[in-house]
């Protein structure tokens with residue numbers, strides 16, 4: 001199934017799963033609880049069907065799936081390696097082949113620094129970056145409106161479906177970085193797209209075929225949320241929030257994450273992103289392009305707790 | 307554009323593999339080269355609380371948190387200290403004629419050791435070298451080419467000039483200025499080919515180290531700079547003013563793009579401003595556009611448009627106006643503004659007749675501005 005552009009009238013569903021106590025002592029996380037959070041999240045995504053049925057409804061059994069993580073921030077503020085691996089393993093329980101699952105980001109070095117153990121053993125869950133020999137970037141540019149970029153061959157060729165498994169955080173230029181901006185790590189020149197609060201660049205990039213035709217699901221890692229001074233780690237503005245956000249609508253997932261960041265900011269007495277002139281307007285641009293819902297009026301948020 | 311094509315189109319005499327240098331690197335390379343990036347502390351930046359920094363080198367003033375990289379893609383904040391990754395990391399090295407830069411009033415026919423690193427602080431939709439300018443250093447083949455080796459190589463190949471060119475030398479400022487200083491000590495000249503997107507302080511520091519600067523003035527409208535360059539016009543105009551007031555030789559290139567920056571009014575305003583700011587003797591080159599990179603939907607500039615630009619600039623009183631990228635056109639030649647006789651005849655990058663003596667017109671004795679020896 002290709003997500004493609006959404007029907008104008010459709011309402012989008014976003015599932016927020018709280019995992020109270022998922023953080024256990026000495027920086028560890030409760031792996032069983034994480035699995036339960038995935039199960040519950042997938043269940044709610046598709047009106048209570050079983051998690052395996054939900055997985056089957058999103059991916060066919062031979063699908064090559066990229067789990068695009070965000071490891072730019074280093075060990076303290078990247079998509080947690082344990083979570084990525086648990087998700088990949090859990091997906092195999094739903095009938096997907098381990099060797100067809102690839103956890104990836106821009107570079108091997110960044111993945112390693114974030115705590116990932118790289119592997120390309122055939123038959124195992126794969127973990128590596130675009131700079132792995134044999135991967136690399138396309139020679140040809142993909143052009144769409146404000147975008148002219150070379151795609152990682154992982155995104156353009158190796159995978160047939162994509163999950164944006166991003167960390168949710170504040171971003172000094174974009175307002176927030178979450179599932180959509182995570183795909184900046186799939187192109188060779190993201191540094192060129194940070195003007196004007198990354199608008200319309202993030203939306204224009206998402207609209208390109210290598211993403212639009214493959215993206216099927218956003219999962220936002222909100223176990224720890226950097227709600228100010230992101231995307232770097234600052235303990236003072238980092239909140240243990242213990243949530244995951246799931247949605248097949250990439251815009252709605254991020255829009256929900258944005259509202260959550262605003263709540264955390266308000267409780268800390270910080271101004272809104274709009275007041276700081278860095279509202280993530282790219283989400284509204286994405287909505288206008290039909291990529292999903294940014295307006296909360298059209299987003300059905302289902303919250304549950306494990 | 308593959309490597310062979312790049313070398314061909316740049317028209318230069320590339321150094322061979324035996325010289326230990328790479329000729330160019332137009333291909334994105336899929337390997338972990340992070341170990342081969344330099345880590346030299348950048349000049350011109352300010353430290354802010356919480357390990358944040360603000361780069362003061364160019365008018366973008368990138369403000370970056372820990373582990374973030376600037377717009378140019380070659381500088382990164384690591385734990386509150388700002389580093390350049392391209393110091394001594396050349397990704398393109400050629401021997402070119404000086405006319406190719408182009409400089410027409412600077413040591414004609416001299417061989418120029420030309421070099422670049424990855425990166426650029428703008429993103430022109432018509433960039434000819436985007437495969438090295440619009441990438442990060444780890445995405446492109448590069449090799450160690452420290453300043454002293456640049457100087458030795460220039461000497462070895464009888465090149466009296468070193469040119470910082472192809473991409474945007476401002477983003478490899480530290481490498482460029484250190485190399486220039488070493489080159490000066492060795493009696494070599496330094497020329498810079500730039501978009502001029504630099505802040506006044508670093509520019510003032512650079513001027514004593516270099517001999518000539520060519521500015522690519524890409525239009526005379528802020529809108530064009532926002533839309534097609536992703537930069538700003540005013541800082542470029544400010545840079546031209548500063549250079550014009552210095553003793554560094556200045557030439558200007560204006561790439562004429564059909565329908566985007568070629569209106570007679572814009573050309574007239576630009577020429578008028580240039581004459582007021584840099585004087586009537588500053589060489590101005592109108593260059594022909596070819597469809598490239600993200601601007602492939604426009605035709606090459608018609609010769610008639612270039613001739614119209616040439617006429618307007620001459621009407622505004624500029625003495626040395628040239629047409630580029632049309633080999634054999636008579637506006638490639640230099641004529642004496644006094645007696646109108648032919649002084650230097652050019653076809654592409656080669657020179658035919660030359661009627662200059664000691665920097666003066668051979669016929670009427672009119673001094674011709676430039677660096678001639």
Ligand code: SF4
Nearest residue numbers: 361364367368376378
């Ligand atoms: S030189 Fe690079 S990092 Fe510095 S302000 Fe310019 S684009 Fe930004």
